[in-house]
Amino acid sequence: MSADIPTHIAIIMDGNGRWAQARGLPRTMGHKQGSETTKKIVKAAAEMGVSYLTLFGFSSENWNRPIEEISELMRLLRMYLRSETAELHRNNIRLRVVGNRNQLAADIVELIENAETLTQHNDKITVVIALDYGGRNDILQAAAQWAQMCRKRGVEPDMACAEEHFSSFLMTEGIPDPDILIRTSGEMRISNFMLWQCAYAELFFSPVFWPDFKKENLEAIVEEFGQRDRRFGKIKTVRGES
16 A cells, blocks of 8 residues: 555445346345445545545435435435444544535434534544535535625625635535545546535546445555646656756
8 A cells, every 4th residue: 555645535436226237136225235335435444544535425416316216315324324323433433414404304414413413523534425415506605605704794705815715615614625536337427526625636437336346446546546646737846857
């Protein structure tokens, strides 16, 4: 393993349904297996020394899926929060959920709030789950809050300083931008996920379906990450040049 461990890894966990269909199973079985993978990858990331792991659990567009599939996803979410919160706390792992909560069932919101409160002081790794989340909506609501702040203070919006402070209005306030964005299943798009935050993330598209994604796959990506030259818009300086 490279010593260059990223601070923040974000993952679009894709391919549960296709994993199940390839085995002649209902899509719901893919989501169930995917939830087991989630537990393993959280543990692996913590062991590797990653500080933040963000998982795209349910997008704002996922409400358009069949009601049976949505119900199964919500059932698995309830199970995860009920069964894993205490385990996360025992392992010094903080849980944070970003996204809109107004469409989530009241009992799920309560489980989320309880988990966030219980684990809020843990510092081994922060696991961020994005639920009912969309990157465009995140930017729009942040822009609205920023404009409202300017009106309250009686100042004109200053675009020169907007970028510097804009992240404090995003749902991911206080969380550093991802160093790595991974999408499993071979799809090569970011699907409205953390559009502002991933401006300079290194992108990795794995052909592996999420239920089959293992610690070894994550380690290989981190290893490659350590070999990449991240310039953030600058040019590479050759050693010895001034």
